[in-house]
Amino acid sequence: MTTEQLSDEYWNSFYSERDQIWSGKPNVVLVDEVADLTPGRALDLGCGEGADAIWLAxxxxxxxxxxxxxVALGRAAKHAEDAGVGDRIDWQQHELGTSFPDGEFDLVSAQFLHSKTELARESILRSAAGAVARGGVLLIEGHLGFPPGEPNPHPDIHFPTPDEVIESLELPEGEWDVLVSREHERTQVMPAGDVINRRDCTVKVRRR
Incomplete structure (x- = not known):
């Protein structure tokens, strides 16, 4: 069985545990950071049940x-149809470590692109930067650690700081502006319903 098949099996099992995993609301940082942008073409990486994509549409x-x-894509497509924006969203299945959507985008959003299965996150985010059109924005939101009280199941997993994220993007000098690079606290509702406080980081860069 390939890594892609293992990842697909893991995430399909994860989403099949309940009829709804996430809140159905868009990520707060996405809403805050995109509010001042002129709508155009957007790419949502790791869209899950589709709340961010639906909000953008x-x-x-x-x-x-x-x-x-x-499983997540099928659920997301139904939510989009129910919201009346199904015709504005192209749902695509990708193992981002091995394939990536075609095209250039005015906004590329990677919200909490983490995985307990193998994930070439830095390489994927470099591909994400490469998909940003001139004048477009790349928005990356990530955790800075596992949830409080949860044992680290993978001690070798590193949650990068904003500076480390920017460095790993390997952005050509003089071609990008860093608009946001910060750490912050956030309240999160977990899939089981528990409410916890987490520390996250935001990186927002614009291609000149």
Missing amino acids: QQGWTVTAVDISS
Whole structure:
């Protein structure tokens, strides 16, 4: 069985545990950081059940939304139809470590692109930067650690700081502006319903 098949199996099993895993609301940082952008073409990496993609479509964006889980994508497509924006979103299944959507985008969003299966995150985010059109924005939101009280199942996993994220993007000098690079606290509702406080980081860069 390939790594892609293992990842697909893991995430399909994860999403099949319940009829709804996440809150159905868009990520707060996405809403805050995209509010001042002119809608255009958006790419949502790791779209899950589709809340971010649906919100973007409702704001006027044309969205390509990507996930490895066929279960999540099917659920997301139904949510989009129910919200009346199904025609504005192209749902694509990708194992981002091995394939990546075609095209250039005015916004590329990677919200909590983490995995307990193998994930070439730095390489994927470099591909994400490469997909940003001139004048477009790359928005990356990530955790800075596992949830409080949860034992680290993979001691070799490193959660990068904003500076480390920017460095790993290997952005050509003089071609990008760093708009946001910060750490912050956030309240999160876990899939089981528990409410916890987490420390996350935001990176927002614009291609000149």
